[in-house]
Amino acid sequence: MQRTNAILLGLGVGLFMVVSCDQSGNTEQQEQRVDELENFVDSVETAVNREANHNWTVLDRRYNQLVANVESSYQNASQDAREEWNDLEERYEEAKVEARTKTAKMEEDAERHMSNVEAWWESTTANTQRSGQRTLDDIEEGAKDSWEWLEKNTEKLGDNVRSRYEKIKADLEG
Structure with a gap:
């Protein structure tokens, strides 16, 4: 009998804890x-x-x-309980804005570097008949920086710039 009471008391305490947790949201x-x-939001921010x-x-x-999973579990929760996860929505939206800003900057940088290399390429190929490899070795400093940037970021370039x-890389390599 004592053992049964102890189990019931334990169940009662556990039940009380669940109810009290549920009430606090x-x-x-x-x-x-x-x-x-x-x-998930942490992973997105890291990415x-x-x-x-x-x-x-x-x-x-x-x-x-x-x-949706969070909202369904918080369906009957108090407003205070909902505030626990509201900042995650803000962080996610901020990550999206940051990504858009970085993507736009990347595209802007890629276009600037590609234009620099194209201007050098047009000038060089119009004025000389040197071989592609020798021309690559003779890249002017400004175009060289752009070329190196493009080489380093090839995987990140948009389809147009890539x-x-x-095309220029293939022409240089002959």
């Missing part, structure tokens, strides 16, 4: 859902810091799924 399920959303060009349709779909770069 901080259930284990809510915490897990918020943690999943936070991990944007490394490179801005991402498939935002796929990312938004996953983000919206995680938000194809222009690869």
